[in-house]
Amino acid sequence: MTSVSRIPLDALLLSCNLGLLLILAMLLSLMLGSTMLSPNAVIQALLGKGSSSHQLLLWEIRLPRIYAGLIAGAALGAAGCLIQTMARNPLASPDLLGIQQGATLAVMLGLILGGAGFFGGWPLAVLGAALAAGLVILAAGHAGRQGYRVLIIGLGISTLLRALAELLLSTINLQHASAVYAWSIGSLIGRGFEAALPATIGLLLLLPMAMLLSRQLALLRFEDDVASGLGLNVRRTQLLMLLLTIALAALGVSVAGPIAFISLAAPILARHWSNPNQVPLLRSALLGALLVVCADTLGRSAGGSVEVPVGVISCILGGPFLLWVLFRKQ
Numbered sequence: 001m002t003s004v005s006r007i008p009l010d011a012l013l014l015s016c017n018l019g020l021l022l023i024l025a026m027l028l029s030l031m032l033g034s035t036m037l038s039p040n041a042v043i044q045a046l047l048g049k050g051s052s053s054h055q056l057l058l059w060e061i062r063l064p065r066i067y068a069g070l071i072a073g074a075a076l077g078a079a080g081c082l083i084q085t086m087a088r089n090p091l092a093s094p095d096l097l098g099i100q101q102g103a104t105l106a107v108m109l110g111l112i113l114g115g116a117g118f119f120g121g122w123p124l125a126v127l128g129a130a131l132a133a134g135l136v137i138l139a140a141g142h143a144g145r146q147g148y149r150v151l152i153i154g155l156g157i158s159t160l161l162r163a164l165a166e167l168l169l170s171t172i173n174l175q176h177a178s179a180v181y182a183w184s185i186g187s188l189i190g191r192g193f194e195a196a197l198p199a200t201i202g203l204l205l206l207l208p209m210a211m212l213l214s215r216q217l218a219l220l221r222f223e224d225d226v227a228s229g230l231g232l233n234v235r236r237t238q239l240l241m242l243l244l245t246i247a248l249a250a251l252g253v254s255v256a257g258p259i260a261f262i263s264l265a266a267p268i269l270a271r272h273w274s275n276p277n278q279v280p281l282l283r284s285a286l287l288g289a290l291l292v293v294c295a296d297t298l299g300r301s302a303g304g305s306v307e308v309p310v311g312v313i314s315c316i317l318g319g320p321f322l323l324w325v326l327f328r329k330q
Contacts, residue, residue: 077288186311
């Protein structure tokens, strides 16, 4: 009984530590940027005191942006954990399987055709992600797990969708294209509470739903015949997890665009620091939020007066991380 009860306690302790680390990252993000603020200035501004310029900077610009990054990162991290568990492959992620690119292309079409704004593009993102996932499944020839066949097909479709998005950008005027392009590579510039509201509601509904299915998620780690023998309806569970993955990834993209490698890295790191018998869904969401906030802070402060989009920072850091994963598996 002692060993069984210790596992949830360890998981809870790790999640609390990640939560504290996330709060620290948020405070640092409020301090750092083209305009540097002292810890005391941040505290005074948060309390409604201090200079009006500091209050404006924190409450109107930095805090809404950090919040949008938290929601986008949490949604992408949770989506990555679900798809990696279902595929039993740490390289399976929404960005490598074309799901994020499908959502991005659909939102871009809505923006260019005037059918959606940045704040109302989440239904198009969900639709685009679902169509991209369906295309990968059809091309792979099976709705279940096909190992690296699904990954290769997903990479091919992801590249194709990315090319179509760039083709769309080349057909519109330069001013509009530059604004859409910044978002299409993953950016939190101009994002805030309103942009993150649909994703917030979706995350509050979908994440607890996925956590309630933790037993089914744990059984998906076994081979299909073993999981079926333990009473799991494998195909139905896979379909449900795929739908949750699509919705979470699309909601994350609708906030900040397709931030690369977050949905890949967050679950791998969460699993690295967790009991191997657990599916670290909550920790993946927390780590996803932490990675996005840190990457955005680095992009805002490292470039001086010029901001580097969070998607660029995540790509720079994600390449070496992917090599580490590959060499670690070998």
